[in-house]
Amino acid sequence: MRVDGREIPVTGSLLQPLTRRTSDIVRVVIAALWVAVVVTASLITRPEWLALERSVSNIVGFLDPAQSNTVYLIYGVAILVLPFAILIELVINRQWKMLAGYAAAGWIAVLLLSITGTGISGPKWHLQVPDRLDTFLSQFLDDPRWIAMIAAVLAVSSPWLPTKPRRWLWLLLIAFAPIHLVVSTVVPARAMFGLAVGWLIGAVVVLVVGTPALEVPLAAVVRVLAERGHRVTGFTVVRPAGRGPLVLAATVEDAEDALTVELYGKNQRSFGALHQLWRWLTFRSSETAAMHGSMHRAVEHRALMSIAVGKLGLSSRDHVALAALRRGWMVVAHTQPRGLSLAEVDADVLPGVWAALEKLHSGQISHGDLRPDDVRTLDGVTIFDGFGNAEFGASDAQRQSDIAQLLVSTTSVFGKETAVRAAITAIGESSVLGAATRLSKSAMPTGLRKQIPDWKDALSATRDEVRAQTGQDKIERDQITRFSRNQVIQLVLLIALVYVAYPFISAVPTFFQQLVSANWWWALLGLAVSALTYIGAAAALWACAFGAVKLRGLVIMQLANTFAATTTPAGVGGLALSVRYLQKGGIGTVRATAAVALQQAVQVITHVCLLVVFSVAAGTSADLSHFVPSATALYLAAGVGVGIVGTFMLVPTLRRWLKDSVRPQLQEVLGELADLIRDPRRCAVIILGCAAITLGQAGALWASVEAFGGGTTFITVTIVTMIGGTLAAAAPTPGGVGAVEAALIGGLAAFGLPADIAVPAVLLYRVLTCWLPVFAGWPTMRWLGAKDLI
Template identity: 80%
Template sequence: MRVDGREIPVTGSLLQPLIRRTSDIIRVVLAALWVGVVVAASVITRPEWLALERSVSNIVGFLNPDQSNLVYLVYGMAILALPFAILIELIIGRQWKLLAGYAVSGLVAGLLLSITGTGLSTPQWHLQVPDRLDTFLSQFLDDPRWIAMLAAVLTVSSPWLPTRPRRWLWFLLLAFAPIHLVVSAVVPARAMFGLAVGWLVGAVIVLVVGTPALEVPLDAAVRLLAKRGHTVTAFTVVHPAGRGPLVLAAAVDGPERELMVEMFGKNQRSFGALRQLWRWITFRASETAALHGSMHRAVEHRALMAIAVGELGLAAQTTVAVTALDRGWTLYAHTVPRGTPIAELPGDVLTGVWKSLDTLHRAQVSHGDLRPSEIRINDGTTLFSGFAVAEYGASPAQLQSDVAQLLVSTTAIFGKEPAVRAAINTLGEQTVLTAASRLTKSAMPSGIRKAIPDWSDVLSSARDEVRAQTGHEKIQAEQITRFSRNQIIQLVLLLALVYVAYPFISAVPTFFTQLKTANWWWALLGLAVSGLTYLGAAAALWACASGLVSYRNLVIMQVANTFAATTTPARVGGLALSVRFLQKGGLGAVRATAAVALQQAVQIITHLSLLVVFSIAAGTSADLSHFVPDATVLYLAAGVGVGIIGTFMFVPKLRHWLNNSVRPQLQEVLGELAQLARDPKRFLIIILGCAAITLGQAGALWASVEAFGSGTTFITVTIVTMIGGTLASAAPTPGGVGAVEAALIGGLGAFGLPASIAVPSVLLYRVLTCWLPVFCGWPTMRWLAKKNMI
């Protein structure tokens, strides 16, 4: 790079990768959303839009026909000259490389709008001037291809055009909507679609090609630093522009031999604004600092915080310059941080580190990102660097977060016992205990999580050590986010319940009419029999857990389990709730998971064994072909299975997951099965409990059928329940809603039961075994959570 006659070498790449061009990515996303909105408005609500446009046109349509034609002519000539005006601007500005993007964008936009069901349709433009000029212009103004080409070339060219011409050109293009309302009362939907597609095509090309904002104004930075007495002789890229700023090490002739220069561009500004917005939405107000109005204000705040901490004698760096540069860039230059990082020092520096943090907090200053690299020791004094999220006049929550962050950083370097002991001796037991409630993932900034390997284990060990040294049995985690994990899960479960209940609610009126003919004694018997499934499931899980948890509480948990299993696909919520309950009951994570897996394995074995027994008992007269899938479905399932196996064999991450997560659990289950073979009493309890689940469900369905007039046997109903339930368990809907009903009704019909009995019987069965327990399961699950059992 040559600046003012001097050659300044630049080592490293200044180019920003595509995935970090936040501003350009946002433009593409907005353009895609706009295409969706235009399509939806045109296809779904076009009649309403036409009525609205006519109503607005009656208000603004104050021109007579001659005046309307004059406006149409003037605007038509202007819009016809628009692409040539852009082309002239590019030629005058000597943007030769941009001409290729200009041509490609117009060509692609025109081709996309020329695609029809029969191929490409060519424009029907008659360039011979007709008798009426407005007829000639309407060929272009009403053609979506012309509007798309204009929008595409203007989007590609906009970043390179001067501000004033760019604004006038966009105003001219977007004016076609009000012009049409004044002239013809209705805005052509195809023209709006062309505008949206052209914008999207141009946005994608801008993302690929780049904008002037990607050109780093290093020459301006060199001139600025020279005015401050620092003559730059070389630049070295320390950190390329991406998630953070472009960081360069500048070799200088001046008071300092080297400076750190951080360059913030438009993409960093966009990403910073999105990050601030996300934190404001997800975190509580006391946890977030005030939003910055611009990138310049954010960088300026960081520099001022370095000055404020420097006044306390605790800053490892000194601010040299903060200024705005060309093309939307902001420069922040500071000295190289002084001192040695604490990761390279022995543990006797711990007390000094905590004393410096206490001094910082007494001045009501929080650092906000106390990763090890930002903490240094210089001549026995602890200094801090960074200050990207530091705050003056910090809230108590921000000060507590600092303590929690430093606990994690020092624990990772010096070990948990000396780190916690130094913190308690310096800050006091109560302060450390209060801050320990923020030893959670949500309270740890991403910088610390990336800087510390196995940070989650370090965080857990620090929390356990605080509990041990303070003598407290439990440290209640502080809620950092606006919504806790349990609140989000409960909201999702409620929404899922509404979703799965909607088909049933729509059938309620007809079902209640049919209930008038039901025998309620049989219905009560079905309800009582369905209760056996909870007793059996609790007994099986109790035996799988070796009797280490309360059987009474297990029965209560089964009621809550119904809600969790019904509102999640494939009953995964019920399995997770069972594991959580066993963990709270004292079992380790691996042991609890193995117990639930063991119960499921025995349940499958028992289910298949009963199916074989009852099929033999039913004889060969029953027609089971309704339950056998079509050959195409079987081939498709086999192909999907082979594909899944191949994927797990050839993808290293999936293979690693199988070896390290699934394989140990499988070995644990097989080991438990081997132990069961040597413990007949426990094995019998599990078998009987699993059998009670299957037979209880079959008994409930049989009682429901009897309530509406019978017509089949218990053996038949049992086969239908087992086969139909098995087929429906693969359904992706929560609780198998829809699939279970269809499978059971079809199964009963296959055995000759008329639909007038099968349909209300299955609906009554689902009420007894699904919906009544679900509505009882919600308060039960909340009660278990309140009692800290889940």
């Protein structure tokens, strides 16, 4: 690189990778979304858009036919000339690099919109215009290929054009819509589609080819540093531009150490804006600093914080220069960090580290990202580096986050016992306990997590050590984000509940009309019988857990379990909630999982045994052929089963998964079953509890049938409940909604129950056993969460 007659060598690549060109990627995403909006509006809501356009046209359409033709002629000529004007502008400015992208974008746009079901169709333009002067121009305006080509070449050329011509050209192209409303009443949908597609193609080409903003203005950097008395003789790329700035080491005449030069481009500005927006959406306002309106303000803030910390004698670097360069670039120059990092010193420096942090906080400054490499020691004095997240006028929350971050950093270097003891000695037990509430992932910035490979282990070790050295049984975590994990899960469950409840809601009017003729005493009996299922499930789980938790709490948990199981496919939410409740009750994770798995295994065995018993008891009065699959279905199921077994046997990964993951758990469950057989009392409680679940559901359905006049026996209803429920369990819908109702109604009809009784009876049964418990389970689960029981 030659600057002012001097040759300055540059070592390393300055080219930014495609995946880090944030501004160009954002442009492509927005263009793709706009294409989706245009397609959706054209295919789904086009009639409404046509009516709206006609209404607007009636308001703005004040031109007579002659004036409309004149406007159409003038605009047509302008839009026809536009691509040639862009080409001439590029040639005049000698933007030779962009000509290939210009041509490629134009040809790709025309080619893509020329593809039809029968191949590639060429434009059908009629050059003879015997009637109207604007006929030929209207063919261009209405042809989506021409509009797409103009939009593509303008999108590609925009970064290379001067600001004013670029704005006027885009204004001319976008004026296509209002011109059509004035002249032709309705904007052609195909032309709007061409405009959107052309912009998307141009955005993609810009991402691949690049923009002038990618050209690093190193010559301007040399001149800026020279004005401040630093004569640069060479550059070495330390870190290419990516999520952070382009970092170079600048060799300076008459200086032993090189200067560190940070260059921020438009991509850093767009990524920083997205990062700030994400933090504003996800973190509480007290945890986030004021959003900067531009990259200039953000970089300026960082430099000013470095100067402020330097005034306290705690900065490891000296600020040299800050300047705005052409095409949106900014440069920050400073000396290289002084001193040794934490990993290079002994634990004797820890008292000085905590004293330096207190001095920083007394100056109303929080650091915000205390990585091990950013805490340095020079001649026994602790200094800091890296002020990208530093804030002046720090709040208590920000100061506590600093302490928590430093605890994790020192733990990763010196060990948990030494680090926590030094912190308690230096700043006091109360300060450490206050900061320990922020020992969570949300309070740890990304830079710290990246620099400490085992940061999760260091985080949990620090929390445990603080609890041990302060004698605390538990340390509550502060909620740093706007929404906690439990709140997000509950929101997802509520959305799932609305989804699964929709089919039921649509049948509510008819169902309420049928309820007028129902016998409410039978309905109350069904509700009472269904309540026995919660007691039975709680008793079975209590026995599986060896009575380690209270039976009363398990009964309450079963009510919340109904909500979690209904709003998640296959009831996995209910299983997870049961395990979580046992864990909070003091049972280890492995033991809690084994208890829940044991209950499910006994439940399956009990269900099958009851099915066999009631099928034999039914005898000839119940025709079970309705539930027996056809021979073809059995052969197909057997074939699928053999295929699955063969796949697991032949694929090494699946075979190892069976051996390493499934087999130990299966052996554990079988061992639990063997131990259960040797304990008759515990075995009886679990079996009776599991049987109460099945029989209680059958009793509730039988009472619902009787509420609408009856017509079948308890044995028949039990068989329908067990077989129908088993078939519907394979349904992917949460809570089996739709599948359960269809299976039960079909089963009752198969045994001769009229549809005018079976349908309302099944709906009443689902209200008693599903929907009432679900709506009661939501507040119950929130109450358990508030009591820290789940």
